[in-house]
Amino acid sequence: MTETVSTQIQLVRRPQGWPVHEDFRTEKVDLGELAPGQVRVANAFLSVDPYMRSRMNDAKSYIPPFALGETMTGGAVGRVVESAAEGLPAGTVVLHQYGWRDLVQEDAAGFTAVPEIPGVPLSLHLGILGMTGMTGYVGLTAIAGMKPGDTVFVSGAAGAVGTAAGQIAKLLGAGRVIGSAGSPEKVRLLTEKYGYDAAFNYKDAPVREQLKAFAPDGVDVFFDNVGGDHLEAALDVMNRDGRIAVCGAISLYNSTEKTPGPDNLAKIIQQSLTIKGFTLGGYLHLREEFGARMTEWFGQGKIAYDETIVDGVEKSVDAFLDMMRGKNTGKMVVRV
Amino acid sequence: MTETVSTQIQLVRRPQGWPVHEDFRTEKVDLGELAPGQVRVANAFLSVDPYMRSRMNDAKSYIPPFALGETMTGGAVGRVVESAAEGLPAGTVVLHQYGWRDLVQEDAAGFTAVPEIPGVPLSLHLGILGMTGMTGYVGLTAIAGMKPGDTVFVSGAAGAVGTAAGQIAKLLGAGRVIGSAGSPEKVRLLTEKYGYDAAFNYKDAPVREQLKAFAPDGVDVFFDNVGGDHLEAALDVMNRDGRIAVCGAISLYNSTEKTPGPDNLAKIIQQSLTIKGFTLGGYLHLREEFGARMTEWFGQGKIAYDETIVDGVEKSVDAFLDMMRGKNTGKMVVRV
Numbered sequence: 001m002t003e004t005v006s007t008q009i010q011l012v013r014r015p016q017g018w019p020v021h022e023d024f025r026t027e028k029v030d031l032g033e034l035a036p037g038q039v040r041v042a043n044a045f046l047s048v049d050p051y052m053r054s055r056m057n058d059a060k061s062y063i064p065p066f067a068l069g070e071t072m073t074g075g076a077v078g079r080v081v082e083s084a085a086e087g088l089p090a091g092t093v094v095l096h097q098y099g100w101r102d103l104v105q106e107d108a109a110g111f112t113a114v115p116e117i118p119g120v121p122l123s124l125h126l127g128i129l130g131m132t133g134m135t136g137y138v139g140l141t142a143i144a145g146m147k148p149g150d151t152v153f154v155s156g157a158a159g160a161v162g163t164a165a166g167q168i169a170k171l172l173g174a175g176r177v178i179g180s181a182g183s184p185e186k187v188r189l190l191t192e193k194y195g196y197d198a199a200f201n202y203k204d205a206p207v208r209e210q211l212k213a214f215a216p217d218g219v220d221v222f223f224d225n226v227g228g229d230h231l232e233a234a235l236d237v238m239n240r241d242g243r244i245a246v247c248g249a250i251s252l253y254n255s256t257e258k259t260p261g262p263d264n265l266a267k268i269i270q271q272s273l274t275i276k277g278f279t280l281g282g283y284l285h286l287r288e289e290f291g292a293r294m295t296e297w298f299g300q301g302k303i304a305y306d307e308t309i310v311d312g313v314e315k316s317v318d319a320f321l322d323m324m325r326g327k328n329t330g331k332m333v334v335r336v
Numbered sequence: 337m338t339e340t341v342s343t344q345i346q347l348v349r350r351p352q353g354w355p356v357h358e359d360f361r362t363e364k365v366d367l368g369e370l371a372p373g374q375v376r377v378a379n380a381f382l383s384v385d386p387y388m389r390s391r392m393n394d395a396k397s398y399i400p401p402f403a404l405g406e407t408m409t410g411g412a413v414g415r416v417v418e419s420a421a422e423g424l425p426a427g428t429v430v431l432h433q434y435g436w437r438d439l440v441q442e443d444a445a446g447f448t449a450v451p452e453i454p455g456v457p458l459s460l461h462l463g464i465l466g467m468t469g470m471t472g473y474v475g476l477t478a479i480a481g482m483k484p485g486d487t488v489f490v491s492g493a494a495g496a497v498g499t500a501a502g503q504i505a506k507l508l509g510a511g512r513v514i515g516s517a518g519s520p521e522k523v524r525l526l527t528e529k530y531g532y533d534a535a536f537n538y539k540d541a542p543v544r545e546q547l548k549a550f551a552p553d554g555v556d557v558f559f560d561n562v563g564g565d566h567l568e569a570a571l572d573v574m575n576r577d578g579r580i581a582v583c584g585a586i587s588l589y590n591s592t593e594k595t596p597g598p599d600n601l602a603k604i605i606q607q608s609l610t611i612k613g614f615t616l617g618g619y620l621h622l623r624e625e626f627g628a629r630m631t632e633w634f635g636q637g638k639i640a641y642d643e644t645i646v647d648g649v650e651k652s653v654d655a656f657l658d659m660m661r662g663k664n665t666g667k668m669v670v671r672v
Binding site: 054059227231241246247248249258259260261262263264265266267268269270271272273274275276277278279282 | 567584
């Protein structure tokens with residue numbers, strides 16, 4: 001029998017503002033023998049994502065909050081090491097949502113086999129080839145109805161979703177793609193590696209001023225990962241019938257005080273804007289469409305990506321916090 | 337020849353905050369003889385509407401600002417008194433956008449003939465049978481995609497658009513329709529005359545508290561005429577995939593300071609909400625559909641309406657200000 005002791009990160013207290021290590025604990029759990037129909041999976045990579053911060057709160061949301069005293073769930077990719085289920089033999093690469101643990105043992109129904117592509121790291125199934133890339137694709141297409149020639153602004157553009165969104169926008173024919181990020185290095189990456197036509201450092205000057213200068217003809221589609229001052233700045237310059245896909249509001253996630261919204265919401269009427277919040281859950285029917293297009297682009301070498309890799313399941317909390325603070329470029333993953 | 341001197345209200349200064357009489361002047365203009373193709377129309381009723389406040393500012397919007405030194409334009413209904421145009425003989429009832437004047441003389445192309453319905457006052461073409469009623473219809477259908485069974489909240493529900501929207505929501509099969517208004521009399525009218533299932537006075541207690549109590553199962557569609565605290569309260573209680581049709585933001589129109597937006601915009605993501613601003617201009621193709629349904633409902637006696645009528649074209653500014661302050665119930669019109 002293979003190893004059965006699983007190291008797991010559990011949430012034990014709901015964070016106030018920024019999460020701290022004391023909000024979590026590391027547990028070792030002996031999984032015992034496989035029951036019929038179960039598989040045991042050794043995780044290769046775990047995903048840490050901004051949406052997880054919302055789930056740490058005990059608030060009504062699109063998915064229930066993380067349970068206290070239980071292991072943090074989330075996207076992960078690994079390999080079946082022992083199987084008592086037909087269809088998922090040992091060696092199969094699988095995606096799942098069992099999250100922050102090195103070893104997971106559950107019914108086979110909780111895992112999805114993914115093809116192993118030679119030369120492509122498994123971690124990409126958590127990033128550009130997986131939910132992260134699909135979030136960019138869905139936000140631009142199904143949510144914002146991006147049309148060729150549109151000017152697109154992406155906030156938090158150097159993050160995992162942002163780097164995907166910018167490239168996909170260009171591949172879908174956007175006229176001009178503008179991104180914001182939080183350091184000169186990231187700003188440079190956006191234009192040099194990710195095909196952004198222009199990018200700025202939101203710490204250099206008020207977003208309102210910078211965006212106005214970078215989008216002299218206005219913005220048709222705003223893909224928002226940040227909220228706050230970025231949303232306010234975008235509302236100022238949105239063109240008539242503009243569309244805002246609200247993917248994230250990282251500026252608000254760790255705020256303990258109520259943060260007032262933009263002072264220019266009247267633009268919603270004046271410019272007939274549509275603001276639409278989304279999470280991927282409602283758009284899983286587009287998985288095949290996304291997969292087909294992304295595979296084609298990826299195969300043609302048209303997709304760039306970065307990963308920030310942190311080693312060790314016990315470093316999951318650090319990886320999550322670094323990602324929330326913007327220390328990553330591209331997708332942040334934990335290598336088990 | 338009939339009377340040719342037209343009394344007109346002109347905008348001479350851009351208001352700061354609440355408009356004052358000094359921002360306008362009353363001019364008498366001799367229209368002279370009809371040119372070929374022109375008609376002269378004696379207005380019966382003029383419309384005063386919230387959107388006009390935005391147009392008094394010199395700001396980018398969906399329609400250009402009112403020109404200084406020129407006569408206020410806007411919806412009006414009248415009768416042709418002299419005609420030099422084929423197709424619009426004297427006696428024809430016409431709708432037009434030439435606004436705040438008793439007599440107007442322009443090319444026939446600027447006027448639309450409307451059928452005279454026995455027993456139906458001409459003013460209704462400016463209200464429930466016209467743009468006002470259509471705004472309610474379009475907001476609920478094309479913008480918010482209201483479905484039978486939906487819980488609908490209408491802010492500023494005793495206004496012209498609000499009284500239309502509430503009734504139309506019920507006729508389209510809404511499960512529960514809740515309205516807010518600014519006086520006990522208006523609140524009573526909403527439930528007793530306009531078919532609202534529940535209504536509250538927003539001056540009685542914070543909207544956030546009241547709406548939560550009146551919508552224990554949440555809100556699916558919010559038809560917003562007010563913005564500000566009403567939008568914030570609605571965001572708190574919107575159900576998943578809820579839709580907000582932003583028709584007006586009367587709370588902001590006369591504000592000279594920047595007003596911060598709602599502190600709970602994260603709900604847009606958490607509940608996958610869609611917020612869509614609109615003006616009727618983009619939906620004129622629905623005029624026939626609206627006309628057919630409204631005529632049917634009206635003929636069946638299913639449509640209630642109120643009008644607040646102010647007499648005299650020179651009282652147009654007073655009528656406009658009273659409407660902005662909520663002194664009207666239902667549609668506010670000026671009788672010439």
